[in-house]
Amino acid sequence: MGALVKVQHKGQVTIPSRLRNQAGIAEGDLVEASFQRGKIVLTPKLVIDRSRFPTAADEYTPAQRRVIDARLAKSTEDIKKGRVHGPFETHEEMIEFLHGRAKRARRAKNTKPKGR
Numbered sequence: 001m002g003a004l005v006k007v008q009h010k011g012q013v014t015i016p017s018r019l020r021n022q023a024g025i026a027e028g029d030l031v032e033a034s035f036q037r038g039k040i041v042l043t044p045k046l047v048i049d050r051s052r053f054p055t056a057a058d059e060y061t062p063a064q065r066r067v068i069d070a071r072l073a074k075s076t077e078d079i080k081k082g083r084v085h086g087p088f089e090t091h092e093e094m095i096e097f098l099h100g101r102a103k104r105a106r107r108a109k110n111t112k113p114k115g116r
Contacts, residue, residue: 015042 003016015025023044025031031042060068078084088094 003019005013005016007013015023020026023042025044030045030047032045034041034043085097086094088097
C-alpha cells in the first residue's frame with residue numbers, strides 16, 4: 001500500500017521514512033524523478049565523482065602493471081586453447097558445476113599420501 005503525502009510550497013514532498021528505508025535512500029542521496037505511464041517515479045541514483053579516483057594508468061606501479069599484463073596474457077591463452085567452462089544455461093547449472101568441482105577437489109585432497 002502506498003503512502004499519502006502532501007505537496008508543499010514549490011512542489012516539495014516528504015518521502016515517508018518507511019519508504020526511504022525500503023529504497024535505501026538516505027539524507028543527501030540523489031533520486032531521479034521521471035513521469036511514466038501517468039505516474040511520477042522516483043529512482044535512487046548513485047553518482048560517482050570520477051575526479052576523486054585515479055585513472056588506471058596512475059593506479060599501478062610499472063612492476064604491478066607487468067604482473068597484471070602477464071596474467072591477462074595467460075588468461076587470453078587459456079581462452080584460445082579452450083580451457084574454459086560453460087557457457088551455462090542457468091545460474092543453477094553453473095552452481096551445480098562448481099559444487100561438483102569442489103567435491104572432486106575435496107576427494108583428491110583426502111586421497112593424497114600424508115606427509116611425515
